[in-house]
Amino acid sequence: MPELPEVETIKNDLAAKIKGKEISDVKILWRGALNISAKKFVQLIKNAKILNISRRAKILILTLSNNYSLFVHLKMTGQLLYESVIKNYSSFAKATADKKLRIIIKNPLYKYTRVIFFFTDKSILAFNDLRKFGYVKIIPQSKVQNFINSEKFGPEPLDKDFTLEKFKEILKKYPRRRIKQDLMDPAAIAGIGNIYADEICFYAKAKPTKQINNLTTKQTELLFKGIKKILSRAIELRGSSIENYVDAGGRKGDYVKELKVYGRENEKCFRCKGKIKRVKLGGRSSYFCPHCQK
Numbered sequence: 588m589p590e591l592p593e594v595e596t597i598k599n600d601l602a603a604k605i606k607g608k609e610i611s612d613v614k615i616l617w618r619g620a621l622n623i624s625a626k627k628f629v630q631l632i633k634n635a636k637i638l639n640i641s642r643r644a645k646i647l648i649l650t651l652s653n654n655y656s657l658f659v660h661l662k663m664t665g666q667l668l669y670e671s672v673i674k675n676y677s678s679f680a681k682a683t684a685d686k687k688l689r690i691i692i693k694n695p696l697y698k699y700t701r702v703i704f705f706f707t708d709k710s711i712l713a714f715n716d717l718r719k720f721g722y723v724k725i726i727p728q729s730k731v732q733n734f735i736n737s738e739k740f741g742p743e744p745l746d747k748d749f750t751l752e753k754f755k756e757i758l759k760k761y762p763r764r765r766i767k768q769d770l771m772d773p774a775a776i777a778g779i780g781n782i783y784a785d786e787i788c789f790y791a792k793a794k795p796t797k798q799i800n801n802l803t804t805k806q807t808e809l810l811f812k813g814i815k816k817i818l819s820r821a822i823e824l825r826g827s828s829i830e831n832y833v834d835a836g837g838r839k840g841d842y843v844k845e846l847k848v849y850g851r852e853n854e855k856c857f858r859c860k861g862k863i864k865r866v867k868l869g870g871r872s873s874y875f876c877p878h879c880q881k
């Protein structure tokens with residue numbers, strides 16, 4: 588599942604690629620991704636320009652020139668793929684209307700395309716989603732803030748105002764929770780999921796299952812430092828491609844080779860040479876080193 592570094596990478600990619608572009612058409616291949624009817628969606632979007640691309644938690648927000656914004660959530664398996672040059676553009680566009688896109692585009696990357704935006708310069712942006720948990724919602728700009736507030740997101744961990752003091756305040760709210768649960772709770776801190784929560788716990792030498800009120804002062808400080816360090820480094824390396832995450836150019840992220848515990852069950856710990864263990868926590872796998880994470 589894409590987490591903050593992956594969504595931030597896509598945001599940066601799209602800012603460079605589609606900002607200022609005008610949407611000439613939209614094709615809906617699966618209307619379940621939308622929050623309004625496909626017909627209304629197309630009507631509203633056509634001829635709008637993309638003014639800005641931002642991110643809050645794991646939601647991408649495309650600000651349009653028509654007083655609407657698009658909210659895109661990739662959830663489990665969503666992708667946003669940008670293609671600058673489409674060969675045989677006219678036949679491609681026609682086939683899309685006929686829902687024959689998969690035949691025209693032999694590229695397996697488009698097998699699970701749900702929505703396609705066509706720009707006036709003949710480039711496209713495809714929203715792909717194998718598992719269909721993701722969405723593309725259109726929201727009037729007057730309601731954008733309400734929508735974000737209703738999600739009750741915690742602070743952005745890479746913002747300057749997310750300080751050690753702020754982090755300690757957050758931890759105090761649920762002292763009996765396990766630390767990993769808090770790291771992954773978007774209402775506590777936005778954008779951290781299963782992969783980076785495990786890596787942050789390893790960095791802090793704290794077991795993911797450790798109760799918050801049992802954390803040492805040192806561990807709390809290291810958790811805070813780890814959040815900043817690991818997420819920033821993961822953005823630098825353009826995210827982690829574990830399952831099907833790719834950036835807006837279809838390329839994989841490179842952070843996987845820096846993962847210390849995630850996905851490394853029974854492998855040697857890089858710090859103490861002990862064996863990495865996997866336990867289930869809240870239905871998800873958690874990886875940690877029982878020897879150096881206490």
Ligand SMILES: [Zn+2]
Pocket residue numbers: 856857858859860861876877878879880
């Ligand atoms: Zn170890």
